[in-house]
Amino acid sequence: MEEILTCRGLSKNYGAKAALQNVELHLSSGRIIGLLGPNGSGKTTLLKLANGLLQPSAGEILVAGHKPGPASKALVSYLPDARYLPDWMRVGDLVGMFTDFYADFNAAKAAEMLSALHLSAADRLKSLSKGNKEKVQLILAMSRTAQLYLLDEPIGGVDPAARDYILHTILNNYNENGTVVISTHLIGDIEPVLDEAVFLQEGRVLMYRAADEIRETEGKSVDAYFREVFKC
Amino acid sequence: MAEAFDGGRPIYAQLVERLQGRIIGGEYPPGSRLDSVRDLAGAAGVNPNTMQRALAELERRGLVYTERTAGRFVTSDTQRIEEVRRETLESEVRQFAAHMQAMGCPPGQLAQMFAALAQPSDQPAE
Incomplete structure (x- = not known):
């Protein structure tokens, strides 16, 4: 199985603070992987490094063997944790912009998802609620036929019914050879769709295991196991 | 869903x-x-x-x-399906019996209760 994301001795410091320390990760293609950890464990930093928004302090991160750059970005569909789309644009304009930017963007798929979630192409982003803005961003990210989807907290702000639809969308739309990395702390909601889980703690990889293996050996759900490991 | x-x-x-x-x-x-x-x-x-x-x-x-x-x-x-069906039903009954036993219902009483369930007079079968 091909390796889609590789971290070797990856570290990132913000001044004196170590956000990631000596991370070793080798993620295969064709999986849905949960990137799980409490607040401040380094999830967002890892995803930003994979997208070249940050530079490693030490070690390296590779996407299908490429350092973050134009070659890797053609393969990666990234959903940042912050809103980054211009507020004045209409949903339809955004679809047009993504069509122009990404050769692998499927506008028909985007239109179908927008209509299922009752979002209109004529809506200005500014006029949408926080949850609906997040839905638009996620739809844009999932409408690409990417090799690697990096989704930073994709379901945090949306209601449970839309959450179900979004998980469904993720399941149905990622292509068979693609890998989806979902960072979240809402583990219970995404648990049934996960192949594997990475637990991050204070910038280190605590474990990387198959979700069903955790359930089998620990005798509890990934969610319950997470609560036990990170008990405050 | x-x-x-x-x-x-x-x-x-x-x-x-x-x-x-x-x-x-x-x-x-x-x-x-x-x-x-x-x-x-x-x-x-x-x-x-x-x-x-x-x-x-x-x-x-x-x-x-x-x-x-x-x-x-x-x-x-269909033989194979029937075989698995029987195994599954038996295993379900054994589990149920163990569960009932744990609540103080011995197999004899359980059998009586099952027999009562099978009486057609009480309630029409579903």
């Missing part, structure tokens, strides 16, 4: 039980074609790889088979 799963057991094992239940219960008749892995996974709200693993287990048990181009089918071997 998505099905609910018990926390402490692998999801694939729970999928095996559910799909097997539909085969021995006749919802998926012998020889019928199953939906694609992707559709089954979507309907259950689980990862396609997990569904694939469950289907592989059902193949190992001789309940489904794959025809390279046509897809995946429930076995036409």
Whole structure:
């Protein structure tokens, strides 16, 4: 199985603070992987490094063997944790912009998802609620036929019914050879769709295991196991 | 949409039980074609790889088979289905009996209760 994301001795410091320390990760293609950890464990930093928004302090991160750059970005569909789309644009304009930017963007798929979630192409982003803005961003990210989807907290702000639809969308739309990395702390909601889980703690990889293996050996759900490991 | 799963057991094992239940219960008749892995996974709200693993287990048990181009089918071997059906029912009854015993209902009393259930006069069978 091909390796889609590789971290070797990856570290990132913000001044004196170590956000990631000596991370070793080798993620295969064709999986849905949960990137799980409490607040401040380094999830967002890892995803930003994979997208070249940050530079490693030490070690390296590779996407299908490429350092973050134009070659890797053609393969990666990234959903940042912050809103980054211009507020004045209409949903339809955004679809047009993504069509122009990404050769692998499927506008028909985007239109179908927008209509299922009752979002209109004529809506200005500014006029949408926080949850609906997040839905638009996620739809844009999932409408690409990417090799690697990096989704930073994709379901945090949306209601449970839309959450179900979004998980469904993720399941149905990622292509068979693609890998989806979902960072979240809402583990219970995404648990049934996960192949594997990475637990991050204070910038280190605590474990990387198959979700069903955790359930089998620990005798509890990934969610319950997470609560036990990170008990405050 | 998505099905609910018990926390402490692998999801694939729970999928095996559910799909097997539909085969021995006749919802998926012998020889019928199953939906694609992707559709089954979507309907259950689980990862396609997990569904694939469950289907592989059902193949190992001789309940489904794959025809390279046509897809995946429930076995036409009704004897095999009946065999698995009996094993499953017996195992369910044993578990139930153990559960009842734990609540102070010995097998003798359980048998009486079952016999009463079988009386047609009380309530029409469902």
